Amino acid sequence: MTDPQIERKLIEIMRVISESDKPIGARNIADELQSRGYNLGERAVRYHLRILDERGFTEKHGYNGRTITTFGRKELDDALIGDRLGFVITRIExxxxxxxxxxxxxxxxxxxxxxxxxxxxxxxxxxxxxxxxxxxxxxxxxxxxxxxxxxxxxxxxxxxxxxxxxxxxxxxxxxxxxxxxxxxxxxxxxxxxxxxxxxxxxxxxxxxxxxxxxxxxxxxxxxxxxxxxxxxxxxxxxxxxxxxxxxxxxxxxxxxxxxxxxxxxxxxxxxxxxxxxxxxxxxxxxxxxxxxxxxxxxxxxxxxxxxxxxxxxxxxxxxxxxxx
Amino acid sequence: MTDPQIERKLIEIMRVISESDKPIGARNIADELQSRGYNLGERAVRYHLRILDERGFTEKHGYNGRTITTFGRKELDDALIGDRLGFVITRIExxxxxxxxxxxxxxxxxxxxxxxxxxxxxxxxxxxxxxxxxxxxxxxxxxxxxxxxxxxxxxxxxxxxxxxxxxxxxxxxxxxxxxxxxxxxxxxxxxxxxxxxxxxxxxxxxxxxxxxxxxxxxxxxxxxxxxxxxxxxxxxxxxxxxxxxxxxxxxxxxxxxxxxxxxxxxxxxxxxxxxxxxxxxxxxxxxxxxxxxxxxxxxxxxxxxxxxxxxxxxxxxxxxxxxx
The missing domain is CATH 3.30.70.1360 (mj0159-like)
Structure with a gap:
């Protein structure tokens, strides 16, 4: 099983990328996360981006930054659905x-x-x-x-x-x-x-x-x-x-x-x-x-x-x- | 798994025995079951009584009939509890x-x-x-x-x-x-x-x-x-x-x-x-x-x-x- 804390960060990062209308880099993602209450430095963002790339959820465009893939967007939708339909036991745990x-x-x-x-x-x-x-x-x-x-x-x-x-x-x-x-x-x-x-x-x-x-x-x-x-x-x-x-x-x-x-x-x-x-x-x-x-x-x-x-x-x- | 139909009959028979203030025989049990809407003949009652005896839930007292054992009474209580607290899926199935x-x-x-x-x-x-x-x-x-x-x-x-x-x-x-x-x-x-x-x-x-x-x-x-x-x-x-x-x-x-x-x-x-x-x-x-x-x-x-x-x-x- 993957660490739910990491998964949550991955989802927030995907959310930031998907909401940007152009490729976005690690530094800007870190800033945006900060403003959403996630205290995640640029280095940590880079680490998580590599995981997202490996899973095929994001794509790197040279120095311009990342975009979300179709596969990543579907994953994000699923995750947000999970977010919206919270089973009580998850919150209790x-x-x-x-x-x-x-x-x-x-x-x-x-x-x-x-x-x-x-x-x-x-x-x-x-x-x-x-x-x-x-x-x-x-x-x-x-x-x-x-x-x-x-x-x-x-x-x-x-x-x-x-x-x-x-x-x-x-x-x-x-x-x-x-x-x-x-x-x-x-x-x-x-x-x-x-x-x-x-x-x-x-x-x-x-x-x-x-x-x-x-x-x-x-x-x-x-x-x-x-x-x-x-x-x-x-x-x-x-x-x-x-x-x-x-x-x-x-x-x-x-x-x-x-x-x-x-x-x-x-x-x-x-x-x-x-x-x-x-x-x-x-x-x-x-x-x-x-x-x-x-x-x-x-x-x-x-x-x-x-x-x-x-x-x-x-x-x-x-x-x-x-x-x- | 035991047949739930048989289990239900066993429980009804135990219930009849437990409600009798003295040992009760197969014929009287059959009559009592009839009045409760269970169409079970004397021979069938005898068959079920043998199962109850084998499980240690009832006890035979010569020709006087059966009484319920302490073990049987506990089983009956458990069964009745199950009866009262019905999970929806059981009824649906x-x-x-x-x-x-x-x-x-x-x-x-x-x-x-x-x-x-x-x-x-x-x-x-x-x-x-x-x-x-x-x-x-x-x-x-x-x-x-x-x-x-x-x-x-x-x-x-x-x-x-x-x-x-x-x-x-x-x-x-x-x-x-x-x-x-x-x-x-x-x-x-x-x-x-x-x-x-x-x-x-x-x-x-x-x-x-x-x-x-x-x-x-x-x-x-x-x-x-x-x-x-x-x-x-x-x-x-x-x-x-x-x-x-x-x-x-x-x-x-x-x-x-x-x-x-x-x-x-x-x-x-x-x-x-x-x-x-x-x-x-x-x-x-x-x-x-x-x-x-x-x-x-x-x-x-x-x-x-x-x-x-x-x-x-x-x-x-x-x-x-x-x-x-």
Whole structure:
């Protein structure tokens, strides 16, 4: 497999070349990339151009520079199509790779969900979130609030407030950093009885969808998190990741560290659909069942406050998040 | 692999035994099965009981009959879990297997979607459906109408009308009967420009979801079928099935027969994401892109008429369906 980072650079370079109406040289390509936020020197551009030439995607015209070939243009179209139709798992794996939270030092990046809601609803929403967090309906009670005019890089529409909550996929990142090959497999609607997970009602695989499963269930208003908080019975959002069964002991150690550091909502670990509320896992793998972070936000929606949420949105330094 | 028909019978028998408060014999089990709609004689029950004994799921107590073992109870729980959490692909494959429509004789079962809507909206809905069908937004213009009091086996709520439309998965059934190994892979939202398919905006895999992808997109109101009908531009529902690339010629022959028989909405056949509007297919496979049958129903919803739809619902004799 080729390095996705290199592929991305190759595509950006092809894009620059294809957008030029005449042959373009390495120096001008480097300048153009700079203005698009890619910090790639002339020498590095030359290196990548040689790869593109070898693949037949670009063509050199003496000292005038390169043009894109028909073959290269088709490749670029395909790549851009891939860009436009992003499968959720690709983005999730990128975020998992960028997680570096260390449960011992309590430092590093966690993955967060981003929600926006009307400023006027903010105080009520916080009350519901506190209630939900106190009932364990979160990964961490720590959140980060974004105002509309902050330079955080997080876009918050006018009149709205942004709220970042810790996402359950943070587990996957921390497990990976501890050397455990981990794969998020399903998001679903989990039936709870007497505060115990009982049975998935619906499941959607992370690997074959361009819309986040958790987002699909939020749009369907399929949860009753407030009922679970009030009575112990109802439906919450949960997900499953798999690890090799031989890594269960090591995973448990890491999950205990995470819990000790204040991050935790693991409901079960097991190797059969019986242990995992009906979610099937492949032979030789074990599944880790986690109640997701946005249950806190689903509770806000159930309370009648409109919220727009992007699950598994970005990474954030855990230090900047503070307790509800 | 064990025969799913036998497995289903074994599970029903275990269920009967587990529900009895004392050991129960083959004759009583057969009677109980009869009352549940399973036509299985005493001799057949005995045969299945021997399999259950061998697997250690049931235990014989002399002439008193059988009880279920702890091991059997766990198996039954697992099976029932599987029952409750049905992945869409399992049901679809069952329907594909039950399709026997022959495009030459125009006889046999096709797969249909079932929609229900308020009786008072029926005339308006038919007008929209005729408009959609005239613009090619269907697999077949033939539909079947179900009244609330029909003995058709199709449940239609009081005050509603049921409408069956031919489902695109019928193709998969007909291809399979012609010896082509076929697998439905994705349902999605397809962008149309000048009446041509251009690019999938979203895709969900059939194989990892308990909710039909097409149903998910209908709930999101993601289509603009009426726009496509009016202007050639907009978003429709489409799906992709894969076949071995070596079977493309044979498939094309079958698809031409289908089209000649009046069933058709194939948009493209190809082996790259480029040919398939961004939908990825595995090496060695080709994808068949089809505009789905419920686009006709999405048009009705877009026209402001509430409809409830179960895509890929059941099989129906094509002869009982008649032209809009």
């Amino acid at each position: 990128e975020l998992i790779y960028n997680t570096n939270y260390d449960p011992i030092s309590k430092e590093g990046n966690v993955i967060v969900n981003l929600s926006t809601l009307d400023k006027n609803d903010f105080d009520n929403a916080l009350d519901v979130m506190k209630y939900a967090a106190s009932g364990g309906m979160c990964i961490s009670p720590n959140i980060k609030i974004f105002e509309e005019d902050s330079d955080s890089g997080v876009y918050v529409p006018e009149g709205s407030v942004g709220i970042a909550t810790v996402c359950s996929i943070t587990y996957d990142g921390v497990l990976l950093r501890n050397g455990i090959p981990v794969k998020p497999v399903y998001g679903g609607i989990l039936e709870m009885e007497h505060n115990d997970p009982v049975q998935f009602r619906d499941l959607i695989s992370y690997s074959g969808t361009s819309i986040d499963p958790v987002k699909i269930f939020m749009i369907r208003h399929a949860t009753s998190v407030l009922d679970v908080l009030d009575t112990g019975n109802g439906r919450i959002l949960a997900n499953i990741r798999t690890i090799p069964s031989s890594a269960v002991d090591k995973a448990q150690e890491v999950l205990h560290q995470l819990e000790a550091s204040g991050l935790g909502n693991v409901m079960n670990i097991g190797s059969s659909a019986y242990d995992l509320c009906g979610a099937p896992v492949e032979e030789g793998l074990s599944g880790i069942l986690v109640g997701v972070g946005v249950n806190m936000i689903s509770a806000v929606e159930e309370a009648g406050i409109p919220v727009s949420t992007s699950p598994v949105s970005t990474v954030l330094d855990y230090k900047v998040m503070s307790k509800l | 069952e329907l594909i297997y039950n399709t026997n429509y022959d495009p030459i004789s125009k006889e046999g079962n096709v797969i249909v979607n079932l929609s229900t809507l308020d009786k008072n909206d029926f005339d308006n809905a038919l007008d929209v459906m005729k408009y959609a069908a005239s613009g090619g937004m269907c697999i077949s213009p033939n539909i079947k109408i179900f009244e609330e009091d029909s003995d058709s086996g199709v449940y239609v709520p009081e005050g509603s009308v049921g409408i069956a439309t031919v489902c695109s998965i019928t193709y998969d059934g007909v291809l399979l009967r012609n010896g082509i190994p076929v697998k439905p892979v994705y349902g999605g939202i397809l962008e149309m420009e000048h009446n041509d398919p251009v690019q999938f905006r979203d895709l969900i895999s059939y194989s990892g979801t308990s909710i039909d992808p097409v149903k998910i997109f209908m709930i999101r109101h993601a289509t603009s079928v009426l726009d496509v009908l009016d202007t050639g531009n907009g978003r429709i529902l489409a799906n992709i099935r894969t076949i071995p690339s070596s079977a493309v010629d044979k498939a094309q022959e079958v698809l031409h027969q289908l089209e000649a028989s009046g069933l058709g909405n194939v948009m493209n056949i190809g082996s790259s994401a480029y040919d398939l509007c961004g939908a990825p297919v595995e090496e060695g496979l080709s994808g068949i892109l089809v505009g789905v049958g419920v686009n006709m129903i999405s048009a009705v919803e877009e026209a402001g008429i509430p409809v409830s739809t179960s895509p890929v619902s059941t099989v129906l004799d094509y002869k009982v369906m008649s032209k809009l």
